[in-house]
Amino acid sequence: MSDILLENQQARKLIKSLGLPLPVPERLRRASGPYEERPLDTATVVVGGQSAGGTLARTLAHDLARAGAEPIVVGVEDDLAPFREAGEAWGRPPRLVEPGEAPESQRARAIVFDATGIASADELRALYDFFHPWIRRLERSGRVVVIGRPPEDAKTHGAAAARAGLEGFARSVAKEIGANGSTCNSVFVEEGAEARLDAVLRFLLSPRSAFVTAQPLHVRKLVKGDDAPIIRPLDGKVALVTGAARGIGAATAELLAAEGAHVVVLDRPADDGPASQVARKIGGSTLLVDITDPDAPEHICRELCERHGGVDVVVHNAGVTRDKTLGRMKPEWWDQAVRINLGAVVDITARMIDQKVLRDGGRIVCLSSVSGIAGNRGQTNYSASKAGLVGYVRSLAPAVAKRGITINAIAPGFIETRLTAAMPIGLREGARRLSALGQGGQPVDVGQAITFLSTPGSVGVTGGVLRVCGGALIGA
Amino acid sequence: MATPKKNPSPAKKATAKKATAKKAPAKKAPARATTKSSNGKRRAVVVAGVRTPFVKAFAELMELDTIALGVAATRALLDKTGIPRDEIEAIIWGGVVLPANTPNLAREIALDLQLPPSVQGYTVTRACASGMQAITNAVAEIERGEADVIIAGGSESTSNATVPLPAKAVRAVAPIAFGKAKGLNDYIGVLAQLMPLNEVLPKMPKIAERTTGEVMGESAERMARRNEISREAQDVFAVRSHHRAAEAVASGRFDDEITPVEGPDGWVHADTIIRASTSVEQLAKLRPAFAKDGTVTAGNASPLTDGASAVLIMSEDKARALGYEPLAAFRSWSYVGVDPADQLLIGPAISMPNALARAGMGLSDIDLIDIHEAFAAQVLSVTKALGSKAFASERLGRSEAVGEIDDAKLNVHGGSIAIGHPFGATGARMVTTMANELHRTGKATALLGICAAGGLAAGAVMERV
Numbered sequence: 034m035s036d037i038l039l040e041n042q043q044a045r046k047l048i049k050s051l052g053l054p055l056p057v058p059e060r061l062r063r064a065s066g067p068y069e070e071r072p073l074d075t076a077t078v079v080v081g082g083q084s085a086g087g088t089l090a091r092t093l094a095h096d097l098a099r100a101g102a103e104p105i106v107v108g109v110e111d112d113l114a115p116f117r118e119a120g121e122a123w124g125r126p127p128r129l130v131e132p133g134e135a136p137e138s139q140r141a142r143a144i145v146f147d148a149t150g151i152a153s154a155d156e157l158r159a160l161y162d163f164f165h166p167w168i169r170r171l172e173r174s175g176r177v178v179v180i181g182r183p184p185e186d187a188k189t190h191g192a193a194a195a196r197a198g199l200e201g202f203a204r205s206v207a208k209e210i211g212a213n214g215s216t217c218n219s220v221f222v223e224e225g226a227e228a229r230l231d232a233v234l235r236f237l238l239s240p241r242s243a244f245v246t247a248q249p250l251h252v253r254k255l256v257k258g259d260d261a262p263i264i265r266p267l268d269g270k271v272a273l274v275t276g277a278a279r280g281i282g283a284a285t286a287e288l289l290a291a292e293g294a295h296v297v298v299l300d301r302p303a304d305d306g307p308a309s310q311v312a313r314k315i316g317g318s319t320l321l322v323d324i325t326d327p328d329a330p331e332h333i334c335r336e337l338c339e340r341h342g343g344v345d346v347v348v349h350n351a352g353v354t355r356d357k358t359l360g361r362m363k364p365e366w367w368d369q370a371v372r373i374n375l376g377a378v379v380d381i382t383a384r385m386i387d388q389k390v391l392r393d394g395g396r397i398v399c400l401s402s403v404s405g406i407a408g409n410r411g412q413t414n415y416s417a418s419k420a421g422l423v424g425y426v427r428s429l430a431p432a433v434a435k436r437g438i439t440i441n442a443i444a445p446g447f448i449e450t451r452l453t454a455a456m457p458i459g460l461r462e463g464a465r466r467l468s469a470l471g472q473g474g475q476p477v478d479v480g481q482a483i484t485f486l487s488t489p490g491s492v493g494v495t496g497g498v499l500r501v502c503g504g505a506l507i508g509a
Numbered sequence: 510m511a512t513p514k515k516n517p518s519p520a521k522k523a524t525a526k527k528a529t530a531k532k533a534p535a536k537k538a539p540a541r542a543t544t545k546s547s548n549g550k551r552r553a554v555v556v557a558g559v560r561t562p563f564v565k566a567f568a569e570l571m572e573l574d575t576i577a578l579g580v581a582a583t584r585a586l587l588d589k590t591g592i593p594r595d596e597i598e599a600i601i602w603g604g605v606v607l608p609a610n611t612p613n614l615a616r617e618i619a620l621d622l623q624l625p626p627s628v629q630g631y632t633v634t635r636a637c638a639s640g641m642q643a644i645t646n647a648v649a650e651i652e653r654g655e656a657d658v659i660i661a662g663g664s665e666s667t668s669n670a671t672v673p674l675p676a677k678a679v680r681a682v683a684p685i686a687f688g689k690a691k692g693l694n695d696y697i698g699v700l701a702q703l704m705p706l707n708e709v710l711p712k713m714p715k716i717a718e719r720t721t722g723e724v725m726g727e728s729a730e731r732m733a734r735r736n737e738i739s740r741e742a743q744d745v746f747a748v749r750s751h752h753r754a755a756e757a758v759a760s761g762r763f764d765d766e767i768t769p770v771e772g773p774d775g776w777v778h779a780d781t782i783i784r785a786s787t788s789v790e791q792l793a794k795l796r797p798a799f800a801k802d803g804t805v806t807a808g809n810a811s812p813l814t815d816g817a818s819a820v821l822i823m824s825e826d827k828a829r830a831l832g833y834e835p836l837a838a839f840r841s842w843s844y845v846g847v848d849p850a851d852q853l854l855i856g857p858a859i860s861m862p863n864a865l866a867r868a869g870m871g872l873s874d875i876d877l878i879d880i881h882e883a884f885a886a887q888v889l890s891v892t893k894a895l896g897s898k899a900f901a902s903e904r905l906g907r908s909e910a911v912g913e914i915d916d917a918k919l920n921v922h923g924g925s926i927a928i929g930h931p932f933g934a935t936g937a938r939m940v941t942t943m944a945n946e947l948h949r950t951g952k953a954t955a956l957l958g959i960c961a962a963g964g965l966a967a968g969a970v971m972e973r974v
Contacts, residue, residue: 070848070851071848071850071851074850074851095903099903101851118899119899119903121893121894121897121899121900122897122899122900122902122903122904123903123904124732124735124736124851124852124855124890125735126734126735126736126737
């Protein structure tokens with residue numbers, strides 16, 4: 034069902050001119066085409082935090098200049114040095130702005146705060162001082178990223194508290210700027226993993242993260258990885274996407290193919306038609322398997338080995354709902370949902386890893402769900418399976434790290450698909466508006482997040498859940 | 510430049526060869542000089558170069574199209590060198606705005622000059638690096654043993670660029686021109702369709718990037734901003750270009766390189782764009798041409814120009830056998846591409862170090878540097894990048910900067926801003942001037958750099974022979 038507040042120009046005008054107390058959501062800026070060399074070309078990015086003891090200036094200067102951004106550095110003359118150097122190499126000279134006030138009519142596409150120096154509750158004040166003059170200068174579909182160190186690595190309990198505070202700050206900023214289509218996320222980067230920020234910032238600061246907001250991302254050095262290509266990052270890679278005949282799966286398959294991957298489109302034999310259509314469109318191949326078959330893991334692994342010599346990216350997207358309150362639920366409904374959503378994922382993944390069908394440097398992405406995490410009436414089976422996935426990726430990540438493999442879960446919120454179009458209108462409207470961005474996401478938004486976690490550049494991110502929910506109220 | 514000595518013995522040799530060729534008319538491939546040069550490889554050498562005066566577009570040479578200009582330069586080269594025509598094996602020509610019906614300029618020039626029909630030819634196009642491309646192709650073919658004598662060069666007549674009629678005008682006029690207009694009313698109807706007039710008048714061709722739609726001056730403007738090149742620095746550079754070129758003219762340094770050309774209003778003997786009297790104060794008065802608060806003006810950019818240049822290239826052995834004194838040879842060259850949407854004309858900052866590396870040299874081994882001046886902002890951006898350690902480490906993967914460019918070595922006789930820039934001809938002009946400079950001064954090496962539309966660039970290292 035189309036979103037009238039988003040797509041009907043007349044309705045948008047009417048509500049605005051009548052001054053109705055209805056929030057009219059902002060049309061989100063989305064990326065078109067494959068990964069680019071300079072996703073932030075000509076974008077003004079305001080950077081601060083050095084004066085608060087931030088230690089990432091060199092990394093940020095390099096990453097931003099190479100991505101094409103034009104930096105405004107909030108600080109003192111000495112803070113400019115690393116930005117000058119990177120600017121010279123990439124033709125992006127920085128501008129200096131003194132702390133305290135934003136210059137008249139200066140707008141910003143993105144604001145990045147290096148909070149790695151914040152070590153106490155009092156020092157959190159630096160957030161207020163930096164953001165206060167700039168937050169209302171953010172362009173529509175703007176981006177805010179707050180970067181800190183992981184609380185669990187802090188030397189003192191006070192420092193851990195301050196570090197953890199960043200996440201709450203970012204979540205609230207996300208709610209404040211969501212009406213403009215802007216997002217705010219926090220990133221916690223382990224010491225020694227700074228080089229892995231580049232790909233994360235390219236994702237979070239670009240339109241590819243349109244529906245990702247109010248989320249924390251953890252960047253670690255746990256998994257081994259080499260330098261990653263920026264454009265066509267999946268060249269020469271084989272990707273398996275389950276449930277790829279339609280919706281999020283199809284959108285993901287297209288995005289992965291656009292980055293150079295050969296995509297194996299897996300779906301049930303009954304979905305032969307749409308699966309082949311997707312595969313034809315992207316030059317991939319089809320694999321028709323019912324993943325609940327006991328011999329499905331063996332079958333899939335054999336096919337991948339024989340036809341493609343292995344696999345590099347696995348996206349466990351296939352899933353079903355069999356909703357009913359617990360008392361009314363039939364046992365086979367419980368079994369179906371848990372088997373498809375969780376059991377099959379565990380069995381297939383285990384075999385792929387044991388038999389090294391998944392090559393070193395591989396990426397696994399499991400589709401969890403916000404309602405799975407939050408719990409939902411009538412979804413005991415579904416929630417059990419989707420929350421199970423969260424535990425699965427957390428548990429498996431350290432075990433496969435040595436082989437350079439990452440595994441993450443994605444938890445979509447309200448996404449405009451066949452499933453959500455069938456919801457009752459009241460529920461649907463509520464689900465759409467109860468998020469920071471005030472609207473539902475598109476399958477491509479989830480696909481972009483999956484693609485990011487499938488690239489070699491996302492090597493720093495593993496074992497976690499990334500929500501693509503537009504900052505939904507539930508499930509925090 | 511020393512006029513090539515013509516001793517009688519090679520001339521005799523040539524005649525003798527002609528005789529054998531007549532005896533066996535079926536054999537087409539001429540005998541190659543097979544002796545190898547000192548380093549064991551065949552080497553191609555620059556024997557001589559000539560160009561037409563470079564003249565502002567839509568002025569004295571407007572009536573001459575790119576082929577006619579090419580013919581003028583090539584004829585002068587033939588006269589100057591006295592090369593026996595049957596020794597010439599090919600013409601390789603560079604051009605950018607090519608005539609739609611006769612894009613193979615090289616062949617047309619050979620035919621117009623009534624060279625032997627066996628003088629084959631082809632035309633290359635690589636935007637402003639086209640002339641350089643023609644020359645390095647000739648050098649490569651000779652060094653591979655495919656030929657001994659090739660004329661390479663390029664020409665451009667911006668004045669004769671095809672100006673397409675807007676589709677609206679074509680559609681309006683077509684019924685009268687090709688159809689069946691009957692009465693006065695039909696004609697009035699057509700006239701009515703032609704209003705407003707500015708929509709049907711042909712538009713001046715623009716040097717715009719196809720992918721970005723950006724006019725090249727806008728790209729230069731952006732480079733000035735990105736590399737923090739001030740208006741004053743650009744104007745100072747432009748003035749120096751004019752003053753150095755004017756000195757070269759006054760001293761007669763260009764006399765050997767330029768041939769007079771007859772236009773409709775008489776002979777044109779010298780370049781017409783160089784201004785000896787210009788000053789930074791004068792240039793400072795000009796308004797920015799591409800942006801309201803910009804820094805690129807008509808004074809610190811190269812103008813649209815008509816002109817042609819031709820260079821005679823031979824294998825070293827052949828040149829010596831024919832009694833010519835070689836001027837220079839190529840140690841290396843490099844062509845690169847950068848993203849046109851970022852810094853369109855920064856390429857020479859990569860192609861020049863590449864060429865140096867291929868020659869096994871550093872900047873300190875170089876005595877002369879010649880960089881094509883599309884815009885002062887672009888040259889200064891390139892020299893700034895070459896002097897930057899950060900640029901070297903990020904973009905070239907080197908730990909040290911390529912080096913500071915010594916103004917005393919850079920564009921010693923001015924460049925495209927002062928002399929002008931007929932796109933296809935500039936490469937051959939630079940090669941001619943550098944070859945002569947090496948030969949005259951006894952200096953050993955020259956580094957060339959050319960930026961080109963599409964984010965392309967050329968770099969080359971020449972050495973004195």
